[in-house]
Amino acid sequence: MILKSLTLKNFKSYSAETFSFHDRCNLIIGENAQGKTNLLEAIHFLLAFKPFKQLRSEEVVSFGSTECRLKGEIQSQAGFDEINILLDENHKTLKLNSKVVYKTSKVSTRYNVVTFLPTDIDIVKGSAQVRRKYLDAIICSIDPAHLRDLKLYQRALGQRNAILVKPSSLTLDKIEVWDEQLAEIGSQVILRRVSFVNRIRPVLNKIYKQTSGLDQEIGIHYQSSIDLNSNIEQSFKDELKLKFEQDKKRFHTTVGPHRDKLSFSISEKDASIYSSQGEAKNLALALKVSEIEMINQFLGRTPILLLDDITSELDNNRIRFLFKLLQDFTGQIFITTTSMKEILYKGHIRGFHIKDRIVRQKDIQT
Numbered sequence: 001m002i003l004k005s006l007t008l009k010n011f012k013s014y015s016a017e018t019f020s021f022h023d024r025c026n027l028i029i030g031e032n033a034q035g036k037t038n039l040l041e042a043i044h045f046l047l048a049f050k051p052f053k054q055l056r057s058e059e060v061v062s063f064g065s066t067e068c069r070l071k072g073e074i075q076s077q078a079g080f081d082e083i084n085i086l087l088d089e090n091h092k093t094l095k096l097n098s099k100v101v102y103k104t105s106k107v108s109t110r111y112n113v114v115t116f117l118p119t120d121i122d123i124v125k126g127s128a129q130v131r132r133k134y135l136d137a138i139i140c141s142i143d144p145a146h147l148r149d150l151k152l153y154q155r156a157l158g159q160r161n162a163i164l165v166k167p168s169s170l171t172l173d174k175i176e177v178w179d180e181q182l183a184e185i186g187s188q189v190i191l192r193r194v195s196f197v198n199r200i201r202p203v204l205n206k207i208y209k210q211t212s213g214l215d216q217e218i219g220i221h222y223q224s225s226i227d228l229n230s231n232i233e234q235s236f237k238d239e240l241k242l243k244f245e246q247d248k249k250r251f252h253t254t255v256g257p258h259r260d261k262l263s264f265s266i267s268e269k270d271a272s273i274y275s276s277q278g279e280a281k282n283l284a285l286a287l288k289v290s291e292i293e294m295i296n297q298f299l300g301r302t303p304i305l306l307l308d309d310i311t312s313e314l315d316n317n318r319i320r321f322l323f324k325l326l327q328d329f330t331g332q333i334f335i336t337t338t339s340m341k342e343i344l345y346k347g348h349i350r351g352f353h354i355k356d357r358i359v360r361q362k363d364i365q366t
């Protein structure tokens with residue numbers, strides 16, 4: 001899968017710009033606040049139909065504008081696609097090969113992107129919610145059924161919680177309808193998460209050892225509020241019944257996949273508490289590399305890589321490892337940097353120098 005070109009109109013700091021990309025390595029070079037990360041964000045928006053996690057869609061529209069447009073041409077095994085995205089204050093319109101796509105979930109796994117962002121360390125050091133969201137995001141990127149189930153689950157959960165906040169109208173039979181739905185959909189969500197965690201575990205261990213050079217055991221654990229050793233749907237239903245009185249008092253549902261936790265350990269010590277900054281960075285890097293391998297295993301595809309400011313986050317050993325990996329990687333890569341000196345990639349590179357909102361394109365041989 002190759003992103004051949006991208007045209008932006010009023011996307012963050014880009015008022016009107018067209019980029020023609022190299023099939024392998026694209027380098028986005030510029031000083032701080034020139035729009036390097038914005039360009040990666042635009043690529044992510046085009047391929048994943050949403051911005052990086054921190055932003056709402058309307059925040060990508062340039063200051064002072066009311067709408068923004070993105071157009072991209074993508075070459076994949078399936079053929080040649082043209083994507084058009086229009087964002088205005090109220091909504092997003094997506095067109096794939098001139099046809100409007102009403103449900104993005106229908107096309108959510110059509111393209112695959114893996115991002116390396118400076119904030120990735122939060123997957124290790126951040127809250128349980130960040131890790132749960134990360135796990136769901138990877139599963140969604142390879143299995144559209146997971147995205148559909150998460151949405152259905154959230155809806156059923158919202159309905160159950162809405163009944164719990166109105167104790168006067170609360171009866172067991174009203175709740176039971178939603179309990180059935182939560183258990184049916186929620187058990188699928190849990191099963192997919194558990195199965196994915198079991199599959200990524202050996203890959204993550206192998207890659208962590210390669211990147212760190214250390215023989216440490218990496219644990220990835222899924223802790224559920226539901227008993228996973230028997231029929232999950234039935235256990236979930238039983239648990240909802242059991243916690244009914246407690247849920248009534250707390251006005252929300254206290255069991256289910258929305259409360260489950262994903263945790264990592266290094267040599268059996270909880271990584272969110274005990275890992276050093278370097279260990280956490282290394283684990284985050286190993287996870288991202290594992291993500292590439294999982295996409296390959298599940299879908300037989302190579303994702304596009306977006307690497308933001310990687311060198312500022314890693315020590316020299318990790319940087320060498322990462323560039324070795326990029327050198328062997330067969331897909332398309334986009335890297336942002338403030339200085340060419342930090343880039344150890346050898347080969348043909350297309351450079352995009354950005355300064356004062358002007359983009360200069362130049363092919364380089366390193």
Ligand SMILES: Nc1ncnc2c1ncn2[C@@H]1O[C@H](COP(=O)(O)OP(=O)(O)OP(=O)(O)O)[C@@H](O)[C@H]1O
Nearest residue numbers: 012013032033034035036037038059060061062063
């Ligand atoms: N909606 C928007 N409209 C216009 N400009 C925006 C918008 N959102 C952000 N910007 C501008 O984009 C610039 C930041 O761009 P970006 O984050 O891509 O910089 P960068 O080149 O990655 O910098 P750094 O090296 O510091 O990471 C800021 O000056 C910010 O004001």
Ligand SMILES: [Mg+2]
Nearest residue numbers: 036037308309
């Ligand atoms: Mg940046």
